[in-house]
Amino acid sequence: MTQDLQYWKSLKEEDDAQALKYFYDQYIKLLYKYGYHFCQDAALVEDCVQDLFLRLWEKRSTLGETNNVxxxxxxxxxxxxxxxxxxxxxTSTSEEVEDTFDITFTMEESMISSETDQINKEKLLKTLETLSGRQKEVIYLRFYNGFSPEEVSEVMNISNQSVRNLQASALKKMRSNMGDSLNLLVVGKMIESFFSNI
Structure with a gap:
């Protein structure tokens, strides 16, 4: 994080092309993956990602301050x-566009170390697929990206309370499907494994 902020300052104040390259190298894969979860039009996502970095360079001297690049x-x-x-x-309304986040969850054999793990992961996999687009996005941002509820609210452009409600409803659904086998620490690790393979 500290390195990100140093490069951000360098980009803004010193017109440092190496700083832009750093951000490109650091986040290009994440941004493509994140974009594809909203839109399966690869060309559109690619255009948006490239436009983002072009705007960063063109508007570098007027970029806002941030604590999290x-x-x-x-x-x-x-x-x-x-x-x-x-x-x-x-034909799309704002709400329809907002709820388009989608992930097809998969499970690799290497993630399974016991029969109990396999049963739990299969339950989790089925449960994750039943979540709404917004619930999936909250889980993705909270568990995989490690964002706080406040940061998730900024990404999703919703209130902190809405983030907490979506997370609570997703976890409630997961608990009802998984019963006593649900342990949030274990779920977090499994979710991280799912997302890292997507």
Whole structure:
């Protein structure tokens, strides 16, 4: 995080092209993955990601302050994708576009160390697939990216309370499907394993 902020300052104040390259190298894969969860149009996502880095360079001297560059980039990309999707679809409402986050969860044999683990992971896998787009996004941002509820609210452009409600409803659904086998620490590790393979 400290290195990100040093490069951010360097980009803003010193017109440092190496700082832009650092952010590109550091976050390009994450941004593509994140973008694809909202829109399966690879060309549109690629355009939005490239536009994001082009804007960073062109507007470098007027960029705002941030304590979290990763968060800043994800928010900017999401906004850009939504704007393009809404422009291209006259039938989509804002709510429909907002709830488009989707992930197809998979499970690798290497993740399974016992029969109990396999049963729990299969239950978790089925449960994750039943979550709404917004619930999936909250789980993705909280467990995989490690964002706080406040940071998630910024990415998703919703209130902190809405983030907490979505997380609580997702975990409630997971608990009802998994019963006593649900341990949040274990679930967090399994979710991280799922997302790292997507």
């Amino acid at each position: 990763k968060l800043y980039l994800m928010v900017s990309l999401k906004r850009s994708i939504y704007e393009k999707v809404k422009k291209g679809s006259k």
